[in-house]
Amino acid sequence: MVSSNEARAASQARLAGLGFTLPAVAWIVLFFGAPLAVMAVMSLLPLTADGTPPQLSLKAYRDFFSQPAYVQAIWNSVVTTALVVAISLLLAYPFAYVLATRVPKRWQRFALACAILPFWTSYVVRSYAWLLVLAPTGIVNWVLINLHLIERPITLAYNPSATVFGFVHFFIMLNALTIYANLVQINPRYVLAAQDLGASAWRSFIAVTLPLSVPGMAVGAFLTVVLCIGDFITPQILGGNKELLLPQVIMMQIQRQLDLPMASVMSLVLTVIVAAVYLLVQKPMRSARL
């Protein structure tokens, strides 16, 4: 009798669990799984000149991987994203650390609000604003000229560095938020214990705080990869088309030819890269045991 009740309770718990997870699963299937499947099918139906229904084929994949300029775009996207992640983390960490450990609690909220201010403006407007700042008549050149560091304006915008710069401005704050959220959860007694055992401040930071803040860095890095590698706006406005990233090549296929099969192939490549990065960082993201 008891075992029957337990079995019923377990069954009810399973049903309840299923009921709670079903909406999330349905959401993922509907808005992620299904579009991904459509994209995969689309990539196998190459464009025909006369609009007749195409035959299943790997032609779009062959066309993509046989174009060095398109393959180069993958490499450019990976390198740009890696740079943005590295620079954003390097700059965001000290900011988040000071905020979490040095700034009085009552000021932290204000500082965080200031930190997320850049998110309040339109992404496109922000990119064009950077263009004005970096222009020959912009403030950076004006300062450099007035400090007699340069004689004539130098080209700061319209190159890959400007793209990285624009990205970093956005993602530094995103990373600062994830790292800060992680740092404030670390039990301060761990550091005190390390110092009681004779570790210097630097040693206790390296041996205790830094490893414990890896999950925050991993989450920030992953979000940066997801948002950065698929972004079209920033490289298009700030990069001056001096080199192409994969989203720009995808837009080329859509804007002129409406070549959805080729665009699907490229989008799937992007998805594979993001999935690979996720596999790489999922362990550090889950390693928080505070």
Added chain:
Amino acid sequence: MNISKSLWVGAALLALTPAAQAADTLNVLTWCDHEDPALLEPFEQANGVKINFKDIDSTAAILAVLGQSKPGDWDVLVLDQTDTGRLAGMKLLEPLDAKDYPFSDIPAEIADPKLSSVGGTLYTIPEKFGYNTVAYNKAAVDPQAMTDIKAIWDPKFKGRVAMYDYYVPMIEYVAIALGKKPAELSEADLPAIKDKLIALKANSSMIGDVTTVQQALASGAADILVGGGEWVTAGIAKDNPNLDYVIPTQGGVRWQQALAIFAESKQKDLAKKFVQYIVSPEAQGKLATSSCYWGMPANSKAVLSDEQKAILRWSDQPGYIKVSHPYLQMTPEFDKALQAMWAEVLQAK
């Protein structure tokens, strides 16, 4: 509510449904220059119809809209005339009769059947044109130097040139600089054109779309713009009167837009009336001076004031038309080859 009242309410609601509206509506896929009420209202009033337009900006956008529509949903389209062959090849366009349209009032180069017909069948009617030019800041650059297309490769302009991010006019300008006729380009010409484009890129400060090159000209990041339409400078000329444009003596590139009727349209007579209206002298004047962008009307009898004609450089047109080349008439395969080459140019270090 009594029965007769209910019937009236029901009838009124029925009148609001799209199906009921369809009979009194002409559905047009159009660029922004066809959307002024001053242009559309005379036609709507004369024919007792409403123009239901959807704003598109490219042939790819037309295909995207058609992909989400039922056959017959759309009646008329505005297109870049270089895509006549592509859309006719997909059997999307209705064959037209030249006698129904004022071809005698359209300059012969603009009315060239090579641009409007496929296999001897007329599919598109030219309505507006203009030029992809060499624009420059005359406060910073000698206007005389800009009349030579080869000047944009001159090292003295290094870092001061902006390239327009559309491969068709850019490739044509390079072909002109190499002494090739754009209409005769083939895949064999592409390696030389690619090298020349890469050399131009090395001399340039940036490559961008309309807004980005406007920003570059306005901020001084570039003093010269190659391949952009005259609308690029027109949009910012008020704030920067030193911006001007020229068609190089070796030749220029001419854009041309056209009207066509969808083969699946269920209102072909009304669609034909609309096309006839747009190429009439009155409508051509309004289309040429649209609030979205100005451009030369195809019909030389367009109703325009002297001031408007001066802005459009009306008296220069015979010379401009003579030295300008229309956009390349391409097969989809050649178009893909050009696009891939343009990607290689953009990736070149």
